Amino acid sequence: MPVTPSRWLAEYAWLPEHAEPTPDVLIEIEDGRISAVTPLTPGSRPPAGVEVHAVPLPGLTLPGLANVHSHAFHRALRGRTHGGRGDFWTWRDQMYAVADRLDPDTYLALARAVYAEMALAGITCVGEFHYLHHRPDGGAYDDPNAMGAALVEAAAHAGIRLTLLDACYLTSSVDGQPLAGPQRRFGDGDAARWAERATAFQPADSHVRVGAAVHSVRAVPADQLRTVADWARDRRAPLHAHLSEQPAENDECRAVHGRTPTALLAEHGVLGSDTTAVHATHPTSPDLTLLGDSRTGVCLCPTTERDLADGIGPTRLMADAGIRLSLGSDSHAVVDLFEEARAVELDERLRTRRRGHFAPVDLLTAASVTGHAALGWADAGRIAVGARADLVTVRLDGPRTAGVPPVGVFFAATAGDVEQVLVDGRVVVAEGRHLSVDVPAELSAAIEAVTPA
Numbered sequence: 001m002p003v004t005p006s007r008w009l010a011e012y013a014w015l016p017e018h019a020e021p022t023p024d025v026l027i028e029i030e031d032g033r034i035s036a037v038t039p040l041t042p043g044s045r046p047p048a049g050v051e052v053h054a055v056p057l058p059g060l061t062l063p064g065l066a067n068v069h070s071h072a073f074h075r076a077l078r079g080r081t082h083g084g085r086g087d088f089w090t091w092r093d094q095m096y097a098v099a100d101r102l103d104p105d106t107y108l109a110l111a112r113a114v115y116a117e118m119a120l121a122g123i124t125c126v127g128e129f130h131y132l133h134h135r136p137d138g139g140a141y142d143d144p145n146a147m148g149a150a151l152v153e154a155a156a157h158a159g160i161r162l163t164l165l166d167a168c169y170l171t172s173s174v175d176g177q178p179l180a181g182p183q184r185r186f187g188d189g190d191a192a193r194w195a196e197r198a199t200a201f202q203p204a205d206s207h208v209r210v211g212a213a214v215h216s217v218r219a220v221p222a223d224q225l226r227t228v229a230d231w232a233r234d235r236r237a238p239l240h241a242h243l244s245e246q247p248a249e250n251d252e253c254r255a256v257h258g259r260t261p262t263a264l265l266a267e268h269g270v271l272g273s274d275t276t277a278v279h280a281t282h283p284t285s286p287d288l289t290l291l292g293d294s295r296t297g298v299c300l301c302p303t304t305e306r307d308l309a310d311g312i313g314p315t316r317l318m319a320d321a322g323i324r325l326s327l328g329s330d331s332h333a334v335v336d337l338f339e340e341a342r343a344v345e346l347d348e349r350l351r352t353r354r355r356g357h358f359a360p361v362d363l364l365t366a367a368s369v370t371g372h373a374a375l376g377w378a379d380a381g382r383i384a385v386g387a388r389a390d391l392v393t394v395r396l397d398g399p400r401t402a403g404v405p406p407v408g409v410f411f412a413a414t415a416g417d418v419e420q421v422l423v424d425g426r427v428v429v430a431e432g433r434h435l436s437v438d439v440p441a442e443l444s445a446a447i448e449a450v451t452p453a
């Protein structure tokens with residue numbers, strides 16, 4: 001890897017608690033952490049003729065972006081599921097066909113390319129909601145965590161951090177139908193055996209940490225929810241769960257348990273300050289209170305929710321209930337956190353026919369510091385002394401961003417405008433190119449290997 005300069009002079013940098021970016025900020029890095037942040041205001045600017053020995057960073061430098069919800073293998077479906085009308089459930093059948101063809105080697109190749117695509121988009125940390133645990137017939141690999149290990153290696157190759165959210169997935173419906181067909185490889189039998197396998201997975205690499213996930217109330221019986229919640233709580237590890245993505249899930253949960261999925265999770269100890277509910281597109285008003293009062297966060301995945309015709313979550317009501325919002329690209333129909341972030345505001349405009357629900361800094365917060373915290377990296381996502389040196393520089397002279405004030409970047413830029421990315425002080429992307437992965441070539445090859453002809 002190239003030697004990383006330790007002093008960078010950002011044309012603009014978005015500093016914590018600032019409503020707008022600050023011009024001319026000197027950022028110094030030591031051992032992968034930010035050691036000094038100095039806005040060169042006219043008073044502090046060195047006298048003319050005295051050089052600041054720092055590498056210039058033209059454009060706007062943001063803290064690293066966090067992609068809180070990913071299923072890496074779904075990237076293979078991009079652009080392939082739009083032939084018929086279809087819905088979430090027909091899309092899911094196509095997704096299962098890809099899942100059926102993955103093994104640890106093909107998964108490593110695909111995830112490495114997908115995570116490198118994320119690096120190009122300014123994502124410095126990903127939360128992988130991982131349920132593809134076993135062989136297609138449900139039998140364990142020689143290493144029962146071989147698929148998880150492939151994801152850890154993939155993130156290392158791509159140069160980003162990973163929170164592996166090991167998902168417990170036991171049943172195919174809220175009323176406890178057994179897993180069948182392509183779902184068999186998701187299951188561990190019961191939550192105790194899930195916990196045993198998850199406990200055995202202890203990657204030592206510094207770029208990874210392991211958390212837990214309840215796939216959904218469809219996939220974990222009510223009497224086993226607490227086993228997963230306790231496993232995460234004992235380790236102070238992040239705990240994630242798909243929640244109310246579809247109205248059908250709410251209907252089935254009410255029919256079987258007489259309460260909403262949120263109420264069921266609350267009753268069995270799943271909600272809390274280390275918990276993130278993914279989607280929460282169809283909550284009731286009491287659900288929002290339960291989420292807010294328990295300090296549970298919500299990860300919104302607007303581009304996936306629009307792709308799958310899920311609906312629009314009540315994001316302003318969530319924020320008003322005290323719910324911390326983060327963002328994920330989920331199915332990777334799009335990998336672009338600028339698009340996810342502006343959708344939070346723009347979808348709310350469509351629903352309410354009013355503008356101005358979230359300030360630009362709110363969108364940055366969801367895409368960066370809140371997201372990193374939801375993945376268990378509370379020391380990332382801020383350009384501040386002591387934080388991990390994740391820096392994402394967006395050009396302001398490209399066709400989409402020219403003439404845009406820096407504060408408007410979330411309403412103008414795309415992932416393609418990311419020019420340089422540092423992760424833990426190391427340059428991973430320079431001049432818009434990944435330094436170790438040929439992303440388009442590797443995506444093409446990896447997807448061809450796992451998509452049915």
Ligand SMILES: [Zn+2]
Nearest residue numbers: 071129242330
């Ligand atoms: Zn998901």
